[in-house]
Amino acid sequence: MVDDMSTPDPTTPGITIQAAHASEFPVITDILVDTFADDPGFLRWIPQPDPGNRQLRGLFELQLQTRYLPANTVDIARDEAGDIVGVALWDAPDSDHSALDEARLLPRLLTLFGARTPQFLAHGVRSARMHPRFPHWYLYTIASIPQARGTGVGTALLTHGIARAGEEAIYLEATSTRSAHLYHRHGFIPLGYLPNQDELPSEFAMWRPPAMPR
Amino acid sequence: MVDDMSTPDPTTPGITIQAAHASEFPVITDILVDTFADDPGFLRWIPQPDPGNRQLRGLFELQLQTRYLPANTVDIARDEAGDIVGVALWDAPDSDHSALDEARLLPRLLTLFGARTPQFLAHGVRSARMHPRFPHWYLYTIASIPQARGTGVGTALLTHGIARAGEEAIYLEATSTRSAHLYHRHGFIPLGYLPNQDELPSEFAMWRPPAMPR
Secondary structure (H helix, E strand, O other), X not given: OOOOOOEEOOOOOOOEEEEOOHHHHHHHHHXXXXXXXXXXXXXXXXXXXXXXXXXXXXXXXXXXXXXXXXXXXXXXXXXXXXXXXXXXXXXXXXXXXXXXHHHHOHHHHHHHHHHHHHHHHHHHHHHHHHOOOOOEEEEEEEEEOXXXXXXXXXXXXXXXXXXXXOOOEEEEEEOOHHHHHHHHHOOOEEEEEOOOOXXXXXXXXXXXXXXXOO | OOOOOOEEOOOOOOOEEEEOOHHHHHHHHHHHHHHHOOOHHHHOXXXXXXXXXXXXXXXXXXXXXXXXXXXXXXXXXXXXXXXXXXXXXXXXXXXXXXXXHHHHOHHHHHHHHHHHHHHHHHHHHHHHHHOOOOOEEEEEEEEEXXXXXXXXXXXXXXXXXXXXXXXXXXXXXXXXXXXXXXXXXXXXXXXXXXXXXXXXXXXXXXXXXXXXXX
């Protein structure tokens, strides 16, 4: 699903986007853990304290191993030195991830989340219910190394995914008003706030429309 | 829900939009029957022959009585002589019409649709499943008298509903490529084709976005 060619990004000089290989798994996991180590949206599931972010790492390893790497929908951004500076995780339109998939992973989830496992599963079911039923790519997350933030790495990963989607729709959940406006500038329109069950700010669902009928 | 004031439509001189009253029920039903008497989307449910469109009329009477008139979400368009020349049926964002409502109406549905009742109910469930889960107005249908077609009556009813929705979203299913492009010009973006179980052309779902977060 993800193209195999490296693509120099036109909007961000020096950044090249390509599909990730399994050998890059540890670096990708590092970037995800570093990016979200203080993120309340992820941390609500992780029993604290979590020394060395071991449980948070376990969550990303699980998602990469069971979902994104098998589907070949992990994009990485490399700088001019060839170092991986960012990553994006996508679901393709024909992917089928149901709550059942997660139930099958229950033993590993219990190890990660302990008593918070039911809340994690319930959140997954609620989120999945809100996904539009029309075919779409799903942008799960974009992350980049701290030194690369603000340099357009995230935008390069986003525009790469938009180009790949072509005439197909894209769905995502913006976690801040600021990011919602960034996505809006890239052609995403509002769907609405996701229902929220805790004190965290609601995520804002957005849609990049597919082509009109001809 | 629907405003009580008459609104001279700015885009269609001479047309005034207002909320329907129960006394206008027969005229509204006439317009709906005349508009859709040859519509394959409605006729697939109506056992044929249907002399005088009696069963088709029964369907619209049922929908108006049980759903649209109680909710006060029927708009009518009047021409300069005061005659009703068009009608639009809406569901408000806080309305809750489930398959259960229709199950309660089963005896009347069986009278109308006979052996086609299960298909009609299944179609309703499938359509409801495709509605976005985010709050929205739903534009069920717009109809106008034959003499008024092409004169902007439909557009007047649409722009009235758009103005009422304000910062709220609107969802609809376009039944033709032509109408999809008309809605597109009024700010509706594509969601995708509805899944289809018969030989009729697929309906195309569209969304007029709510306001962005501020």
